[in-house]
Amino acid sequence: MPRGRKSIPPCLRMLYDKSWGRWIERTMDVSEFEDLIDRLGEDISRWPDGQRVAAEELFTSSREARALLEEARTLRQALAGPPVRAPAGLADRIVTAAAKLNAEVSRADDETATDAAGVTHSG
Secondary structure, eight states, X not given: OOGXXXXXXXXXXXXXXXXXXXXXXXXOOHHHHHHHHHHHOSOGGGSOHHHHHHHHHHHHHOHHHHHHHXXXXXXXXXXXXXXXXXXXXXXXXXXXXHHHHHHHHHXXXXXXXXXXXXXXXXX
């Protein structure tokens, strides 16, 4: 491998087909595709040319790649939507209900006590 080629990331390397005298885009696997979605976003049209071409080829041939891209788009849409707000007074109703339940449990514990022998006494 030529010395200067080590610094080029594998996803950007291209092969030169000497018999045809042209550059051939490197193929991409699903794990690279997922990594690029995570790093560059789900809009493949905004990816650098070499990565975009390989990603588009993978997308057309791989069900898993299509599912990953759809999942990323769905997530982006969910995050872009308006925030979900709790109804007014919900926190107060939860605290009140918890306090009421706690009081009922304490009252039940006071009414029924069990001694060391396991005999239940009402009180």
